[in-house]
Amino acid sequence: LVTDTPKSDFDPVAVAKAWRDINGADRKATINDIAEMAGVSKKTVSRIINESPLVRGETRQNVKEIMDVVGYVPDPQARGLAFRHAFLVGMIYDNPNPQYIVNMQQGILNGIAGSDHELVVHPCDRTSPDYVSRAQAFIERQKLFGVILTPSVSEDETMARMLREAGCRYVRIASVSLDEEEHMLVTHDRHGARLAAEHIAGLGHTRIGHITGRRGFRSAVERQAGFEEGLATAGLTLTPNLIFEGDYTFQSGVNTAEQLLKQLPRPTAIFAANDEMAAGALQAFRMAGLRSPDNITIVGFDDFQIATTIWPRLTTIHSPVCDIGEQAARLLLKPDEASDTERENLLPTLIIRETSGPANSQAP
């Protein structure tokens, strides 16, 4: 006797608009509201949220339209409780360079944009004896989806073991591979340093110095090795008395450069393992009455802001920190889709500015 409205006449948009008009902006729709409006079970709505293929096309269409109209977003808190993990990505770091941190954070945010995840930050201090257990408490308490580690914590095997044992997804960003491919994003510092060597050698320099990074940091090893490899290609070698150990700080650049200038005949070109030390070296040159590039060539590594705010502006190796963060986040979220071609775009590149010049113009 009663004529049921045929399913094809069901107007999801009208239903959703009516709901929205009744409930106003104050009340957020839940999975139950959506299910009721669509005339399906909450399980079906759940399937659509999680992109399960096991839903009829028309059903999916209707439900999605309703979600759109009422602006439904599943509650990450509730999903997290049911999934037994939060929709949070952690960044664990100890690198003291603010610009590195901020760029990396931005990159990770770019990488998780569009997913339902947020970024929660966890700076730490490797010299603290309980720093691994604090990191463990952090990930277990919040049941993090996964974490991204930057140097130098990324190089710590104790930390990596803790993460494996805790069953926490992780990606380590490091200058060289230290783990299975799915857990690594390699920055190829060695390649970058090779570019610096080729540039310096190409300018005709033969008496070349190097200021290394902090001993024990893998990047310091890689950058020195790459630099020596690059020089070797040009038939040059780095003599031990022209290698000084810095610690990546401005002051260590000043100090080591002063030492380098005492070596006679003094070097006509220096490669510093980061911009900060290169800037320090430049200051030491100035105090010693030397000008770059006229009297001496200096090349840095990182291409952070300091490279362009000092004068003359620094020739350096650019490392795409932001893109690296983005790829690391992608790898963490979807380990299967990580493509090799994307990773190749993450190689360091040479940026030539005003601190490098030909050797013949630089009388010792």
Next chain:
Amino acid sequence: LVTDTPKSDFDPVAVAKAWRDINGADRKATINDIAEMAGVSKKTVSRIINESPLVRGETRQNVKEIMDVVGYVPDPQARGLAFRHAFLVGMIYDNPNPQYIVNMQQGILNGIAGSDHELVVHPCDRTSPDYVSRAQAFIERQKLFGVILTPSVSEDETMARMLREAGCRYVRIASVSLDEEEHMLVTHDRHGARLAAEHIAGLGHTRIGHITGRRGFRSAVERQAGFEEGLATAGLTLTPNLIFEGDYTFQSGVNTAEQLLKQLPRPTAIFAANDEMAAGALQAFRMAGLRSPDNITIVGFDDFQIATTIWPRLTTIHSPVCDIGEQAARLLLKPDEASDTERENLLPTLIIRETSGPANSQAP
């Protein structure tokens, strides 16, 4: 027939240890486990978690000991779902200075340490038309406990209104009060700039220039006003032709300083509204053949790293960014406990280094 063990003989530690031995490290205790071990309802355990006074002392003692032994930590996800908010504090910012961001993050982390909260970051771009609605989506999706805003987003009334309407707790960090006390952490930039003026006037300078911050940023207004107030105290005024507008960047410091040096007689001292611009000015001096402090005095604001990596090192106004972040977080978590004395320790201070010298030695 069976003798029940009297309650006072109940050994919570032994019970907890037994549980731990059976279940091992893989299984985390839940509120139900704790309740069962203690022989109380989960509601009682919940009361203890939330520090309700409505629990008998002995009961509380027993339950706490059990929690300790098994290392129980309540699941923030589950609490969040029941409480209808996450245990997450958001930081919303657009300040482009990496060191400011990192220091502020560290301060906030210090302020929330010991609470069960974590910090989730949300950089944004005020020039983007949907930046407020994106921030809104961020806080509503994650049901944030509250947010901390730094300049310049903290100065945006549209953003503040959105937060009020969304019912989200918030603290605005700004150079001057813009909201009710519970929502404000004031950095008193005006006071800091006054110190700069007193310092410069005290050195005997009378021909004084100022490089302002970006027009529209409240800090720029406050720093200029404070500087003029300080000069007025010494009977000095800032003449309009010695005021140039910068935008807080290094390059704008270079450009405005060049303009200032063209004014004749040229100023013998300049106050730049931040270190970045002061460093730029210093570079302009050098290119013009002037040396600081011998020929010209320059004072900055912020006391970021650049102040000590340039040479000569910059006299500047130190702003305790990290402490400010910590207090802002405290205020957000416990608005009632905010004390005025603590806030007073947050005032900017003068740091005298090598770029300021007496006026009489500085022949124009």
Next chain:
DNA sequence: CTGAAAGCGCTTACAG
């Protein structure tokens, strides 16, 4: 392709 039941680990509202 779809759904009813039970559960994630907590809290609120109510009762005693």
Next chain:
DNA sequence: CTGAAAGCGCTTACAG
């Protein structure tokens, strides 16, 4: 001072 019931908004495991 304490607890049994219902619920927060989702998912898993099972059944059809």
